[in-house]
Structures are given as structure tokens and as C-alpha cells.
Amino acid sequence: MFRIELSLIDYTILVLYLCFVVGIGVALKRYMRTSTDFFLSGRSIPSWITGLAFLSANLGAQEVMGMAASGAKYGIATSHFYWVGAIPAMVFVGVFMMPFYYGSRARSVPEYLKLRFDEKTRGFNAITFAVMTVFSSGISLYAMGILLGVLLGWDFNASIFLSAVIVLCYIFLGGLTSAIYNEVLQFFLIVAGFLPLVFLGLRDIGGWEQLSARLQQVSTSQGFAANAFTSSWQPLTSTASNPMGIEWFSMVMGLGFVLSFGYWCTDFLVVQRAMAANSMAAAQRTPLIAAMPKMLFPFLVILPGMLAIALHGSQGANGFQFPTKPDGSLNFDMTIPLMLGHYFPPGMMGLGLTALLASFMSGMAGNVTAFNTVWTYDIYQSYIRKNGSDAHYLWMGRMATVFGILASVAAAYLAAHFNNIMDFLQLVFAFVNAPLFATFLLGMFWKRSTGHGAFFGLLMGTVAAALHHGLTIPKGAMAGIKGGWMGSMTTYPSEMAQNFWTAIWAWTTCFLVTIAVSLITTPRAESELRGLVYSLTDKPAEEHIPWYQRPAPLGVGILVLVALLNIIFL
Amino acid sequence: MGLDLRFPIGLLMGIIGLLMTGYGLTSGEEVYKRSLGINVNLVWGSVLLVFGLVMLYASRRSF
Numbered sequence: 001m002f003r004i005e006l007s008l009i010d011y012t013i014l015v016l017y018l019c020f021v022v023g024i025g026v027a028l029k030r031y032m033r034t035s036t037d038f039f040l041s042g043r044s045i046p047s048w049i050t051g052l053a054f055l056s057a058n059l060g061a062q063e064v065m066g067m068a069a070s071g072a073k074y075g076i077a078t079s080h081f082y083w084v085g086a087i088p089a090m091v092f093v094g095v096f097m098m099p100f101y102y103g104s105r106a107r108s109v110p111e112y113l114k115l116r117f118d119e120k121t122r123g124f125n126a127i128t129f130a131v132m133t134v135f136s137s138g139i140s141l142y143a144m145g146i147l148l149g150v151l152l153g154w155d156f157n158a159s160i161f162l163s164a165v166i167v168l169c170y171i172f173l174g175g176l177t178s179a180i181y182n183e184v185l186q187f188f189l190i191v192a193g194f195l196p197l198v199f200l201g202l203r204d205i206g207g208w209e210q211l212s213a214r215l216q217q218v219s220t221s222q223g224f225a226a227n228a229f230t231s232s233w234q235p236l237t238s239t240a241s242n243p244m245g246i247e248w249f250s251m252v253m254g255l256g257f258v259l260s261f262g263y264w265c266t267d268f269l270v271v272q273r274a275m276a277a278n279s280m281a282a283a284q285r286t287p288l289i290a291a292m293p294k295m296l297f298p299f300l301v302i303l304p305g306m307l308a309i310a311l312h313g314s315q316g317a318n319g320f321q322f323p324t325k326p327d328g329s330l331n332f333d334m335t336i337p338l339m340l341g342h343y344f345p346p347g348m349m350g351l352g353l354t355a356l357l358a359s360f361m362s363g364m365a366g367n368v369t370a371f372n373t374v375w376t377y378d379i380y381q382s383y384i385r386k387n388g389s390d391a392h393y394l395w396m397g398r399m400a401t402v403f404g405i406l407a408s409v410a411a412a413y414l415a416a417h418f419n420n421i422m423d424f425l426q427l428v429f430a431f432v433n434a435p436l437f438a439t440f441l442l443g444m445f446w447k448r449s450t451g452h453g454a455f456f457g458l459l460m461g462t463v464a465a466a467l468h469h470g471l472t473i474p475k476g477a478m479a480g481i482k483g484g485w486m487g488s489m490t491t492y493p494s495e496m497a498q499n500f501w502t503a504i505w506a507w508t509t510c511f512l513v514t515i516a517v518s519l520i521t522t523p524r525a526e527s528e529l530r531g532l533v534y535s536l537t538d539k540p541a542e543e544h545i546p547w548y549q550r551p552a553p554l555g556v557g558i559l560v561l562v563a564l565l566n567i568i569f570l
Numbered sequence: 571m572g573l574d575l576r577f578p579i580g581l582l583m584g585i586i587g588l589l590m591t592g593y594g595l596t597s598g599e600e601v602y603k604r605s606l607g608i609n610v611n612l613v614w615g616s617v618l619l620v621f622g623l624v625m626l627y628a629s630r631r632s633f
Contacts, residue, residue: 009593013586020582027573049575181575188579192586196614200605345601347593347611351586 004151004341010350017354018166020185021361025170025178035393038175039373040107040276045177047282049184051289054273056183059190060140060363061147061356064301068339069332071298071305072322074243075215075229076569077236078305079298080251085260087291087562091555093265094287098274098551099540100444102283104531107275109268110378116443116532118451119382124458126378128432129268130371134404137367138411144360145412151337151353160412163357167365168405171372172398176276179369183273186358187293193355194300194336200343201307214310229306232569245475245494254500258507262437269370280540284551291558295565305335364408372400423481431469434503435461435510442514447526447533453518461510468505474498576629584622590615 006014032038045053070078106112110129114122141160148154170178205211215229222228228235228242235242236251244251264270264287274286311320312330320342322330340352376397381388388396439458442449473484474495483498492498530536542550594612602609 009589012589016585016589017582020578024573024578027578031573181573181578184575185579185582188583192583192614192618196610200608200610203608204606343605345605345610346597347590348605348614351590351614 004337004349004353006152006349006353007346009347010353013347013350014354014357017189017358021166021182022169024181024185025173028174028178028181031177032173032175032394035376035390035397036107037177038394038397039376040272041175041177041180043276044278045180045276045282047277047285047289049180050273050277050282050286052187052293053180053183054270054286055290055294056187056190056362057179057270057273057366059187059359060366061143061360063363064190064194064356064359065147065333065336067298067301068305068308068335071302072309072330072332072335073305075219075306075309076232076298076302077228077242077244078302079232079565079569080255081260082295082298083232083562083566084252084256086264087295087558088256089260089264090287090291090294091558092261093271093274094284094291095551095555096534097265097440097444098284098287099280099537100532100534101271102275102277102280103537103540107377108373109266109271110374112532113439113443113454114378114382116529117449117454121439121451121454121458122378122382124455125436126374126382130374130379132432133269133367133371133374134407135411137364137371137404137408139415140360140363140367141408142412142415144357145416147337147356147360150334151341156416160409163361163364164405164409167361167368168402171365171368171401171405175397176272176369176373179365180273180276182365183362186355186362189351189358190355191300193352193358194304196348197336197339197343197352198300198303198307201304201311201339204343205307205310211307211310215306218309218312229309230569232566234570239493239497244496245492246497246500250497250500250504254503258434258437258503259500262433262503262507266436266440267433268374269366272370272373281542281545281549281551284540285549285554288551288554288558291562295558295562304339305332308332308335308339368401368404368408371404372397375400375404427469427481430499430502431462431465431506434465434506438507438510438514442511442518443533445534446515446518447529447535448518448523449514450518450521450523452521453514453516456517457510457514460513461506464509465502465506468502469498472498472501574629576625580622580625580627580629582622583618584626587615587617587619587622591619 036042067078067081101112104112104115106115110122110126113125141164144163145156145159148159149156170182202208202211205214212230216226219228220226222243224243225235225241233248236246236248239245239247274283277283277286308320308322312322322332322338323334325331336356340349344352376393380396381393435458438461439454443454469483470486471488472490472492473479473488474482474492477483477495479485479488482495492501526536547553590611594609594615597611
């Protein structure tokens with residue numbers, strides 16, 4: 001396995017960044033006077049900051065490294081996660097859903113569910129979300145420990161404790177504001193660290209034309225049509241004609257609608273950033289501002305993977321080779337570190353590695369800040385101590401931060417010793433998340449939906465996801481964690497196809513059960529639903545905002561741009 | 571929330587740019603074989619330095 005040697009300037013850049021991260025926490029400590037300051041930044045952050053944090057909170061290292069690996073494995077079709085998945089969902093949450101999240105003055109997504117539906121729906125969402133964020137944070141920590149060990153020879157324990165202590169310091173001191181400020185800092189670092197990589201890779205291969213020509217060779221060598229790696233839509237006519245093993249309907253419905261809208265519109269980790277904005281208009285603009293750089297991110301994180309697979313096998317002094325797995329297939333997981341080691345000299349290497357470390361830390365910090373808010377407001381204040389003082393909840397938020405970090409470290413060690421348990425937990429979380437968007441959609445846009453409907457819809461949607469997974473299996477997989485543990489009624493061409501259809505089944509079940517149960521139970525009085533349901537809520541006043549800053553025109557502009565990108569890479 | 575974020579962003583990017591530019595000016599050509607002969611520290615370091623200075627100037631105006 002290749003190893004990266006860092007020089008003095010690389011360590012200097014790395015240490016400088018870590019000092020800044022903690023320094024921001026120290027500088028913000030004196031502004032943390034109330035629980036609202038700590039958990040919601042006092043709702044005082046301008047939209048350019050919340051927008052970049054909204055984007056950056058999702059920019060964990062698994063995202064950066066995973067997308068590059070997918071770029072090498074699937075080509076430009078990986079961009080569907082952005083151009084069909086993320087962007088339309090971000091426009092939807094900004095234009096249609098943010099008025100309810102922000103306008104209802106809910107302090108968290110589970111609290112919105114309580115205001116709109118009832119306590120049991122909130123409890124179900126809050127508890128599953130709190131557990132999920134801690135495990136996600138732990139998995140991020142584990143992946144970082146492994147990566148730093150492989151790349152730099154650093155000790156696993158030291159890597160985990162150093163990064164956990166740094167994240168703990170800046171969140172404990174500066175709360176959500178500190179996390180948001182550092183996420184914006186991390187955004188600039190990630191762009192600064194990876195942009196030269198794309199430039200050098202493109203220059204090495206001889207430009208876009210040469211890249212396309214090489215990718216066509218890669219595609220035909222794998223038995224696909226020549227355009228399978230360079231066209232995002234044309235190869236989706238059947239599951240056999242693209243390396244993802246999916247067709248357009250499951251991609252649009254499963255990824256584009258259910259999974260992406262479920263994540264970007266209901267996950268408190270990202271919605272919390274918009275809730276910290278300083279006005280309703282700023283909260284609505286937050287995901288729209290995030291969508292602009294987000295639509296260009298495939299060129300920053302997917303393109304390095306496409307360059308790597310195109311360069312694979314090149315000979316000479318600058319020859320590039322992927323390592324192989326024990327079964328002889330290429331190992332794409334380390335695409336980004338491999339490219340950093342291949343092109344970056346000392347100095348630039350320090351910046352690239354710092355960017356990678358920053359993405360790990362932003363993923364972890366995002367989870368911890370979401371956890372401490374949901375724990376304090378939706379679990380502790382709701383079920384354990386209802387009438388504490390504000391100072392008490394501020395103290396509890398800080399204690400929850402310490403607990404969240406310690407639990408993340410424990411989860412990282414759990415992942416290190418029992419990898420199958422973590423796979424199983426992630427699978428369960430996927431079952432719980434898949435139906436969520438149906439609950440929110442009906443809650444916000446159908447005043448007849450009831451708390452009983454929402455709760456049983458969520459429950460049955462989760463059961464449907466588990467049943468679908470248990471009765472189907474991807475081609476070539478063994479029955480077990482990959483599915484088929486109840487028998488195999490259908491074999492999907494790929495794990496991705498199975499995931500998309502699991503999401504579609506879960507969402508549809510939740511949607512139908514919520515409607516059915518709502519129709520036979522008593523809805524809440526309309527007077528209780530003002531500010532929570534579309535038809536009963538006054539539209540946000542926009543007369544004072546220039547037309548080009550209003551959410552709807554901004555959203556339309558973004559959708560036109562993303563449609564153009566889809567057409568260019570048709 | 572009291573702290574203009576452009577200040578730490580500008581300061582960090584400026585210092586990193588300065589470090590990379592300085593290293594780019596003093597390091598030999600053999601260091602840049604892997605980056606296709608381009609002195610990326612000098613080129614990208616100076617870009618980051620200018621970006622950092624612009625952000626610092628913008629934050630000075632807000633102060």
C-alpha cells in the first residue's frame with residue numbers, strides 16, 4: 001500500500017488549520033449566553049454563511065471520497081446524486097418547506113412533528129435520529145482513523161482522540177455558531193485543496209476530449225456502450241447498459257424523489273443550518289445559496305475519480321495504477337488520497353490533506369450539533385426535565401456535546417471491532433429514513449392528515465422497507481446483510497437498484513397508510529395548524545426583497561441551470 | 571454573532587497562501603516532477619494569498 005510522507009510545511013499547514021478551528025470556538029464562547037445562542041446561533045446568521053454551512057455539513061469525507069470512488073466506478077452518471085437528487089430537493093425545501101420550519105418557531109425537525117402531529121410521532125423521530133447521528137459521527141471518526149493510519153502511518157487511537165478533542169473543544173465553546181463558522185472555513189479549504197487536483201489531472205490526460213476518449217475505452221472494455229461513462233442519461237434505458245445497474249424510473253423516483261427529498265428536506269443535520277438564519281427570507285435562501293456551488297461539485301469530487309480510472313494503467317514516470325482487492329477487482333475507495341499522492345508536492349500536499357481532514361471533522365461536528373439539540377429539546381426537556389431554567393438547558397447542551405463525542409468515539413471502536421454490527425445499524429437507519437418524506441409532505445400540504453396517521457404511516461413504511469430488503473437480493477450477493485434473509489422473490493442487477501426500490505416501496509407504503517389512517521381518525525382543529533400547513537399559512541411577505549433575491553425566482557433559475565447541466569451531459 | 575467570518579477565512583487562506591508561495595520560491599524544480607513540472611505552490615499559493623487579502627479587506631470594511 002502506498003504511503004504519503006509529509007514534510008515540515010505540510011505539518012505547518014495542518015497545525016495552523018487546527019489552531020484556527022479551535023480559535024473560532026474560543027472567539028465565540030462569550031456570545032453563548034442562552035440556549036438559543038448555543039443551539040440555534042440566536043437565529044442571527046446571514047444567509048451566505050448558513051448557505052455554505054448547509055452545503056458543507058453534508059460534505060463529510062465519506063461524501064468526498066465516496067463520490068470520487070463512484071466517479072471511477074460509474075463515470076458521469078454519479079452526477080445524478082447532485083443534478084437529479086440534491087438540487088431539486090434543495091430548491092423544494094427552500095421555496096416550500098422552510099416557511100413551516102422557520103415560521104413555526106420549531107427548534108428542531110422533531111419539534112415540528114410534535115407541533116404538526118403529536119408527541120409519539122416526535123418521539124419516534126427524535127430517538128431514532130439521535131441514535132443515528134451518534135453512529136454516523138462514529139463511522140466518520142472510524143474512517144478517518146483508518147485513513148490516517150494507512151496514508152500517514154498515524155496511530156488509530158491517537159488520530160481518533162486528537163480529532164474528537166478538537167471537535168469537542170470548538171462545539172463545547174461556541175455551539176452551533178462555531179460548527180457553522182468552521183463548516184464555512186472547511187468549504188473554502190476543500191475547494192482550495194481539490195481544485196488543483198482536477199486541473200493537474202485534466203492537464204495530464206490532455207484535456208476533456210482526451211478524457212472522453214479514454215473513458216470510452218474503459219466503458220467498452222467493461223462490456224458497455226462507449227458512452228456509458230460519459231453520458232448520464234442515455235445509458236439508463238436498461239439496467240444492463242450501465243455500470244450502476246439501474247434504469248431511469250428507479251433512479252428518478254428512488255434517488256431523485258424519495259431518498260434525496262427525504263434527506264435534504266427532513267434531515268435536521270442540514271435543516272438546522274437554515275433554522276439559524278437571521279430572517280425568514282434568509283432561511284429560505286439558505287438551501288438555494290447552497291444549491292449553486294453544489295451543482296458544480298461533481299466537477300470537484302466526481303471528476304477526480306473519472307480522471308483516475310481514465311489514467312489507470314498509464315505507464316512511465318507519471319504512471320498511475322489503482323490497487324487491487326483480494327478478489328482481483330480494482331479498489332476505488334482510496335481514489336482521492338491516491339490522486340493527492342500522485343500529483344501533489346510538499347506544500348500542496350499539506351493543503352490537500354488538511355482539506356480531507358476538514359471534511360471528516362465537518363461531518364462529525366454536524367452530527368454532534370444536531371444530536372445535542374435533539375437530545376436537549378426533544379428528549380431531555382420533553383421527557384426528563386420539563387421546567388428547567390434556560391441556563392440549565394444551556395448546561396445540558398454542553399454535557400450532551402461531551403456525551404455525543406464520547407459516544408462517537410465508542411461507535412468508532414465498535415466499527416473497528418464489529419464491522420458487521422455497523423453495517424446492520426446503517427441498514428436499520430435506512431429503513432427508518434426511507435418513508436420520512438411522505439410524512440412531512442402530507443403533514444405540510446394536507447391539513448386532514450393526523451398524528452395517528454403519521455405515526456402508523458412511518459411505522460408501516462419502515463416495516464415495508466425491511467420486508468422488501470428481506471425478500472430481494474442484489475445479483476451475486478449472499479443472503480444476509482445485503483438482503484434475501486427472508487427468501488428471494490426478486491434479484492436486482494445491483495445493490496443500488498435494490499436500495500432505490502426499497503426506498504420507493506417504503507415511501508409509497510407510508511404515504512398510503514398515512515392517508516388511510518388519517519381518514520378514519522379525527523384531525524386537529526384548523527386553528528391549531530396555522531403556520532404548520534400550506535393552505536392555512538399566510539405566504540411570507542416579500543415586497544421588501546428585490547425580485548432576484550426572492551426564493552421562487554432563485555429556485556427557478558437554479559432548476560434551469562441544473563436542467564442545462566443534465567442536457568449537456570445527456 | 572459578533573465575529574465577522576471573513577476575517578478568520580481571509581487570515582487562514584492568506585497565511586496558507588504566504589507559506590505556499592514562500593515554499594514555491596525557495597524549493598527546487600525536482601520537487602515539481604509529480605505536478606507535471608508546474609510549481610503549484612507558487613501558482614496556487616499566490617492565488618490563495620490574494621483571496622485571503624481580499625477577504626481581510628472586506629472584513630476590515632465591516633469592522
